[in-house]
Amino acid sequence: MALGILISSAGRRAGLVDCFRRSGEALGLELKIVACDLRPELSAACHLADVALALPRCTDAGYVDALIDIVEAHDIRLVVPTIDPELEVLASARDAFARRGARVHVSPESVIAVARDKLRTAEVLAAAGVPVPRTRAFDPTSHANGFAWPMFLKPSGGSASRGIRVVSGPQELPDAIDEPMVLQQLLHGPEYTVNMFVDIDGTLRSVVAHRRLSVRAGEVEKGRTERAPLFTQLAAGVLRALPEARGVLCFQLIQDPGAGPCVFEINARFGGGYPLAHHAGAEFSRWLLEEVADLPRTAHDGWRDGVTMLRYDAAVFEG
Known part of the structure; x- marks a missing residue:
């Protein structure tokens, strides 16, 4: 019988579908990849999956029930969320999926609550000795005194570069806000994404950093893996701050x-640039499948340095 994998909010994550498929083949596992999206007919990843299904928005009251129906109908063993807004609702429903024999690839709610809040991220990491930029909650009713301008203004729960902008001084701050915002030290210099794999027992098994050479819509477009002790030390600090974290996470630094x-920033999920780490030899998708299928675990930190990813636009055609 095929081992069922469900990738939710699949969208453009064609590379992630391919990584899981290749990992299954390498392990000799027959996989059934189910990809879901709000409009699967318009999702490239859904077209590359074995089954494509529609799901309501993750903010919909019926989202979890709809996912559970798919889990039961397709004998799903692993659910892989791909966007930040899904994480909190799925973390709170992990037990409901487990009772049906499915592991949701999401850390506990305590981890998601920190990762989804940029102010708490800065506070919790700093308390664990991880260097962070100066970060303050933004209150439009109070004076922003004592700040070193310019600064970043960004949604505390934002992702994919949504709503961020540089402000050069108090005169550019908004008079009102629709969601919690933070002011954060404006940093300069090379930017990195660091991918982490924490096994089911809580051990940090692999740390893969890539320099973000070019970014589009908050996601790396061109990147190159770089190995340095600094990145491993920072990843160990992130896990020290979030000891309940499990599976795949990534964080960004400058x-x-x-x-x-x-x-x-911390993303408690597969990052958009994960295919670069996979190609470099850090096959997180394989290691998750090993855990789910109760196979010998082969997670390691022997990935290749200096591997470059140059993304380009491709297309899936129908009809």
């Missing part, structure tokens, strides 16, 4: 000439 390396 090496500022003055402030040094500063971690400013």
Whole structure:
């Protein structure tokens, strides 16, 4: 019988579908990849999956029930969310999926609550000794005194570069906000994504950093893997701050000439640039399948340095 994998909010994640398919083949597993999206007919990843199904928005009251129906109908063993807004609702429903024999690839709610809040991210990481940029909650009713301008203004729960902008001084701050916002130290220098794999027992098994050479819509377009002790030390610090984290996570940092390396964001999921780490030899998708299928675990940190990814636009055609 095929082992069922469900990738939710699949969208453009064709590369992730391919990584799981290749990992299944390498393990000798027959996989059934189910990809779901709001409009699967318009999702490239859904067209590359074995089964494509529609799901309501993750903010819909019926989202979890719809996912559970698919899990039961297709004998799903692993559910892989791909966007930040899904994580909290799925973390709260992990037990419901487990009772049906499915593991949801999501860390506990305590981890998601920190990762989805940029102010808490800065506070919790700093308490664990991880360097972070100066970060404050933005209150439009109070004076922003004592700030070193310019700064970043960004949604505390934002992702994919949504709603961020540089403000050069108090005169550019909004008079009102629709959601919690933070003001954060504006950093300069090379930017990195660091991919982490934490096994089911809580051990950090692999740390893969790539320099973000070019970014589009918040996702790396061109990147190159770089190995350095600094990245492993920072990843160990992130896990020290979030000891309940499991599976795949990634965080972003900038090496500022003055402030040094500063971690400013955590994504408790597969990052958009994961295919680069996979191609370099850090096959997180394989290691998750090994855990789910109760196979010998082969997670390692022996990935290749200096591997470059140059993304380009491709197309899936129908009809």
